[in-house]
Amino acid sequence: MVLVMALAVLISYQLGSAKALVIIDFYDVLGEASTLILAVLGLLLMVSTRPQGRVTDHFYSGGLILVFSLSLDLLDEFVHYPDDLRLVSWLESLPQPLGLMLIAIGALEWRKEHLLVTRQLATREKVLREHQWLDPLTTLYTARYFHYLLQREISHAAESAQPLCIAHVNLICFSRFNQSYGSHAGDKLLHHVSELISLLLRPSDCVCREHSDRFLILLPNTDYAHARQLLAGLPNAITSELNTPAYLGCQVTLHEVKEHSAEQALNALTEAAAHTSADVQRGITRAARARA
Numbered sequence: 001m002v003l004v005m006a007l008a009v010l011i012s013y014q015l016g017s018a019k020a021l022v023i024i025d026f027y028d029v030l031g032e033a034s035t036l037i038l039a040v041l042g043l044l045l046m047v048s049t050r051p052q053g054r055v056t057d058h059f060y061s062g063g064l065i066l067v068f069s070l071s072l073d074l075l076d077e078f079v080h081y082p083d084d085l086r087l088v089s090w091l092e093s094l095p096q097p098l099g100l101m102l103i104a105i106g107a108l109e110w111r112k113e114h115l116l117v118t119r120q121l122a123t124r125e126k127v128l129r130e131h132q133w134l135d136p137l138t139t140l141y142t143a144r145y146f147h148y149l150l151q152r153e154i155s156h157a158a159e160s161a162q163p164l165c166i167a168h169v170n171l172i173c174f175s176r177f178n179q180s181y182g183s184h185a186g187d188k189l190l191h192h193v194s195e196l197i198s199l200l201l202r203p204s205d206c207v208c209r210e211h212s213d214r215f216l217i218l219l220p221n222t223d224y225a226h227a228r229q230l231l232a233g234l235p236n237a238i239t240s241e242l243n244t245p246a247y248l249g250c251q252v253t254l255h256e257v258k259e260h261s262a263e264q265a266l267n268a269l270t271e272a273a274a275h276t277s278a279d280v281q282r283g284i285t286r287a288a289r290a291r292a
């Protein structure tokens with residue numbers, strides 16, 4: 001852009017001579033300079049925010065041509081050209097329709113691009129809705145998605161010989177909380193618990209809502225000891241961070257996956273969670289370890 005403006009200055013001062021200060025119309029200068037500055041700012045904004053591609057190319061080339069014309073237009077106020085010289089006047093006016101045409105083509109391409117992106121998002125949303133992969137309350141993935149993900153991770157773990165852990169999180173006495181504070185407060189608590197679990201996990205882990213007050217966690221490339229360490233703070237974090245009543249607890253059951261199918265692994269986890277005795281409900285049960 002700087003080169004284009006420098007070219008305009010060069011052409012202008014090569015073909016004409018500087019006007020005396022007294023004959024310069026500063027109102028014209030103000031109007032034309034503001035138009036040029038706005039065009040330059042618009043172009044810079046467009047180029048810095050848009051990804052590379054045909055739309056940006058069209059906007060950029062059209063914008064450069066306009067900046068060239070507008071620069072000559074502004075310089076016209078400071079430079080006097082010989083009366084018989086038509087070239088500068090052509091350079092000021094002729095490229096403008098071309099620049100605007102390129103910008104219009106860019107706008108058309110942009111519209112096409114926007115329609116495509118909207119269609120793609122709509123398709124994705126439809127897929128997610130149809131497959132019921134998102135839980136509307138917590139915006140976590142559902143148990144159905146967890147099953148799909150677990151199957152994929154089991155295959156991956158077998159190929160890479162990496163450990164894989166899954167965990168089950170169950171709130172204790174959640175129905176009592178619901179009864180005491182109402183289901184709206186219960187909904188909010190479930191939402192906060194889901195956020196808290198997500199915060200404690202690593203980006204590679206995944207937490208899903210199984211149903212009601214139960215959550216499932218997938219911890220790829222993680223053995224039992226490491227998973228236990230990662231989730232150790234969860235029961236306390238839920239009760240202290242969320243300021244829940246003393247009776248509300250959290251049971252976390254861990255299982256290191258050795259099974260070959262998601263179904264078997266989930267059965268093992270459910271069985272381990274069901275056997276968790278009341279006295280370990282506030283911590284991480286080790287029941288699953290024996291099965292791992």
Ligand SMILES: Nc1nc2c(ncn2[C@@H]2O[C@H](COP(=O)(O)OP(=O)(O)OP(=O)(O)O)[C@@H](O)[C@H]2O)c(=O)[nH]1
Nearest residue numbers: 170171172173174175176178183184186187212213
């Ligand atoms: N607020 C709210 N409550 C829900 C939702 N889904 C299920 N529930 C309630 O969650 C409670 C789950 O019951 P339980 O599995 O017995 O939970 P609990 O009281 O924690 O029982 P234990 O786990 O055995 O301690 C029921 O009262 C359901 O009505 C929901 O989306 N929002």
